Amino acid sequence: MNKNTTLTAETSGNQQTTSSSLMRQWQLLQLLPQHGPGATVSELLAALKDEFQVQVGRRTVERDLETLSLVFPLTCNDKSKPFGWYLTHSVQLPQMTLPEALLLHLAEPELASLVPGAVRPLLSPRLAEAARLVRDSAQSKQWQLSEKIAFLPTPQLQQAPVVGAEVLFTVQTALLDDVCLSINYSSPYRLPAEPAAQGISDKTNSRFLLHPLALVQNGMQLYLVAIVDGYSDTRLFAIHRISTAQVTEKPAERPADFHLQQYLHSGALQFVSEPIPFTLCAMVDPALARLLAEAPLGQQMRLEQATTATQAACAQGWLQLTTEVSDSWNLRLWLQSQGSRIEVVSPPWLRQQLQDELLQTLALYQR
Numbered sequence: 001m002n003k004n005t006t007l008t009a010e011t012s013g014n015q016q017t018t019s020s021s022l023m024r025q026w027q028l029l030q031l032l033p034q035h036g037p038g039a040t041v042s043e044l045l046a047a048l049k050d051e052f053q054v055q056v057g058r059r060t061v062e063r064d065l066e067t068l069s070l071v072f073p074l075t076c077n078d079k080s081k082p083f084g085w086y087l088t089h090s091v092q093l094p095q096m097t098l099p100e101a102l103l104l105h106l107a108e109p110e111l112a113s114l115v116p117g118a119v120r121p122l123l124s125p126r127l128a129e130a131a132r133l134v135r136d137s138a139q140s141k142q143w144q145l146s147e148k149i150a151f152l153p154t155p156q157l158q159q160a161p162v163v164g165a166e167v168l169f170t171v172q173t174a175l176l177d178d179v180c181l182s183i184n185y186s187s188p189y190r191l192p193a194e195p196a197a198q199g200i201s202d203k204t205n206s207r208f209l210l211h212p213l214a215l216v217q218n219g220m221q222l223y224l225v226a227i228v229d230g231y232s233d234t235r236l237f238a239i240h241r242i243s244t245a246q247v248t249e250k251p252a253e254r255p256a257d258f259h260l261q262q263y264l265h266s267g268a269l270q271f272v273s274e275p276i277p278f279t280l281c282a283m284v285d286p287a288l289a290r291l292l293a294e295a296p297l298g299q300q301m302r303l304e305q306a307t308t309a310t311q312a313a314c315a316q317g318w319l320q321l322t323t324e325v326s327d328s329w330n331l332r333l334w335l336q337s338q339g340s341r342i343e344v345v346s347p348p349w350l351r352q353q354l355q356d357e358l359l360q361t362l363a364l365y366q367r
Contacts, residue, residue, distance in 0.1 A: 021064070022126075023124075023125045024048070024052075024064065025064050025067070025068055026125075027048060027052050027054065028044060028061070028064055028065065028068065029068065029087075031044055031047045031048070031051070032085060032086055032087050033086045033087070034086060034087045034088075035086060036077050036084065036086055037077050037079075037084040037086075038075070038083075038084025038085045038086035039084055040082040040084055041061050041065070041082070041083075041085075042082065044061055044065075044085070045058060063177075065085055072087065073087055073088040074086075074088075075087075075088055096126070096130060098133060098134070098137055100130070101129070101130040101131075101133035101134050101137075102134060104126060104127060104130035105127075105134050108127050108130075108131075160220040160221070161238070161240035163239050164242070164243075166245075167243075168222075168239060170245040170246065170247055171215070171239065171242070171245055172215065173247055174212050174245075174247045174248075174252070175212040175214070175215060175224075177247070178251060178252045178254070179247055179249060179250060179251060179252055180211055180248045180252050181209070181210045181212050181226070181245055181246070181247060181252075182207070182209050182210075182245070182246045182248055183207070183208050183237070183242045183244065183246075184205050184206075184207055184242065184243045184244040184245075185206050185207075185237060185241055185242055185243075186205050186241045186242075186243055187205070205243065208228055208229075209228070209229035209250075210228060210229065210237070211226055211227040211228075211229060211252040211253050211254070212225075212226045212252060213225045213227065213258060213260070215239075216260075221238055221239075221240070222238075222239040223237065223239065224239060225237075227255070229250075234255075234258065277324045277325065277326050278324070278325065278326070278327070278347055279322065279323070279324060279346070279347070280297075280321070280322070280324070280325045280344070280346075280347075281320065281321070281322050281344075281345045282320075282321045282335075282343060282344045283306065283321070283342065283343045283345060284303075284318060284319055284320075284321050284338075284341060285317070285318055285340075285342070286316075286317040286318070286319070288342060289318075289319045289321075292321065296323075297321070297323050297325070297334075298323045298324055300323055301321065301322070301323035302321070302322045303319045303320070303321055304320055305319065306318060306319065306320045320345075321342075327350070335354060336354070336357070
């Protein structure tokens with residue numbers, strides 16, 4: 001389906017699982033006639049229930065039809081009530097190719113560990129289609145799948161946080177309908193006897209009325225970018241910390257100067273300490289240099305022979321790394337994870353901070 005098609009997750013009335021709106025919208029396309037006067041929303045609701053066992057609200061189908069009409073030749077016959085919807089000509093959706101299916105099939109285990117549980121049903125139809133294509137190809141060509149492809153997952157020591165399906169659907173609905181969202185938000189986990197951070201309430205849960213701006217997946221965690229009603233600053237809310245959510249009728253206000261891509265490029269979701277890029281200069285050993293040559297630390301990264309000030313490292317084959325970065329958790333974790341394979345030369349303040357942290361770590365192991 002076209003990349004502009006809006007995908008939402010639908011939790012049916014008595015069903016316990018989250019149905020995929022991608023599948024539902026595809027089912028709606030199959031139900032639409034190719035001539036007027038068309039099918040009414042009531043008729044489509046009944047057909048979804050009878051033919052696909054899908055029970056959704058009237059507004060959900062209306063929203064799906066409006067979304068589909070932006071992508072497909074879908075027309076609303078408004079000459080008489082009730083309005084009818086129909087396709088002006090047949091629609092052929094692009095089929096997944098075998099290479100695409102193999103790629104998705106390989107990525108499925110990694111997605112399972114990275115994507116929150118409530119989001120996974122959105123991918124289920126494509127993953128199922130990929131698995132079917134790969135399986136059918138293996139049977140027709142008489143080869144064993146296990147002898148053709150293999151997936152070695154990146155070790156994930158942490159599991160993705162649990163996201164409530166109903167909460168996610170409610171957040172998506174408020175975001176797409178441009179209305180405010182009332183949430184019950186849990187504070188980050190605080191250890192027993194640990195004092196609350198300055199300016200943070202001791203309450204475990206807080207109630208907020210939010211003006212939703214965007215949903216962003218950052219690694220294993222899903223965040224809502226929003227503004228708290230009555231304030232003007234943009235904040236991040238971890239979806240897994242939202243215990244309850246309710247759509248309101250109050251229209252959401254979106255600042256004219258808010259642009260999602262600019263917000264992301266500012267480093268907001270990397271929890272950047274210093275949003276302005278700076279030049280990182282470090283010495284790296286030959287093994288790390290080879291890895292960085294194939295997977296650079298940024299597009300502007302350079303690996304070159306050491307300067308006069310660091311010639312002592314040349315005897316061991318170390319190279320000088322120079323690149324533009326922003327100070328973030330990801331950067332600190334990466335630098336610390338390299339251990340004795342890297343020495344930060346500049347900026348001086350970063351070198352000093354890393355030295356202090358390493359001395360504290362060493363002290364722990366020398367007790």
